Amino acid sequence: MPSQSRFISILGIFIIWQTLALLINSDTFPTAVDVFKSLAFHLSEGELLYHLGITLARVAITFFIAMVIGVFFGILMGSYKKIDTALDTLLIIGLNIPALVTIIICYIWFGLTDTAALLAVIINKVPTVIVTVREGARTVELKYMQIAQIYKVSKIDTLNKIFLPQIYPYIMASARTGLSLIWKIVLVVELLGRSSGIGFQLSMFFQFFDISSIMAYSSAFIIVILLIETYVLRPLEQKANQWR
Template sequence: MLRLVSFALFLVVWWTAALLVGGAKLPSPPAVLDVMIAEAASGALFLHLGATLARVALAFVLAMSLGSAIGYLMGRVKLADRLGDPWLILLLNLPALVVIVLAYIWAGLTEAAAIAAIAINKLPTAVVTLREGTRALDRSLDEMASVFAMPRWRAFRHVVLPQLAPYVAASARSGLSLVWKIVLVAELLGRPNGVGFEIGVAFQLFDTPRLLAYSLTFAAVVLVIETALVQPFEAHASRWRPRAA
């Protein structure tokens, strides 16, 4: 209910601003909706949305799985932490644009280059978050598992993973927004489809309604993914915690 009120307020502010500034710079909500409907009817909206979503999914899964594994290793093994730390700092501070441009130069304007570049941008934050999570693991529970001679996999699954779950969820949430921002840049620079490509076209034509139609549709999709997937996962992972934490 509160969410609806908040959304309605957003529409009111938008509409008022559109009336004040004028339709060329900021089109009103109905104008944007018209473009959305037209693009959806032609199928272009779904094509571009699908292409972008596929890239997001691939890059996200790649970065999360690789980043979590490396982060866990660096949290557990001192040597890995020492060796990996300079690389991590470098990657963390490398601008996304540099990675994307270099990837396109070295690997060509290919799908693989785009996905790799997006994944490399997300990777270091996943590593950092999971390394923190691993460092915060409760040693006394490790000892308990060791005394009771729990096999490695069972201990990992039931003792370690539940402690890492909040960190995975936090990393997934921030990662999703990061990947979503970077994927558009990658598409703008070197892909012939996707929301980023469409926004590039709209920018060249100064077609604001089209620009908003695509970005808002994608924002809506991200919102749905967040409420339908990320939040239920978090709720499930933290169901044992006392409520209202």
């Protein structure tokens, strides 16, 4: 039934979009049909898949690195008060630096390279992961850890079977919000300083006021992200919560 409800909601959005576009009748607000025709054209040309693949690769790399770093420091800060106190100021600064500033600085310092682009995205994402995971580490039930210590459970088993399962929901929450944040930043990074990817293509279409192509490329990327959310992140979240 959930899949049926999603289909109905998507169909409703399509109908509302098509109706509004017909009523407004403006070149800057294409109909849903026109956008999907544009999407089909770019798919047939092959350029959309090429740029989509590049953007998804950047999203995957930055997502993985940011999650690993963020989870590591989030657990440390949530588990040890001294480390939390020492790094809290840096965390606040990281959370409040605008993404645009980080992107520009990375491009100036490291040049208009993929390394600079990926670094800018990682720097913007890591603090948000740390904050979420830190809160999870703070909520860990210490009595379970003490029981494991009494029964001389190995540190590896204690970590994998007692500690981590309690913070899995927080890790998954940071992953889901992180994915939505990362792909947006990646598009900005590509728009400002790369010669490939969805963001770069959007900047090109903007110069020609090709709104149909802009919405077609955006729709393709949103569809992929929705598929990842539905068939990857959501099942992982359910599996992570099985211990409860």
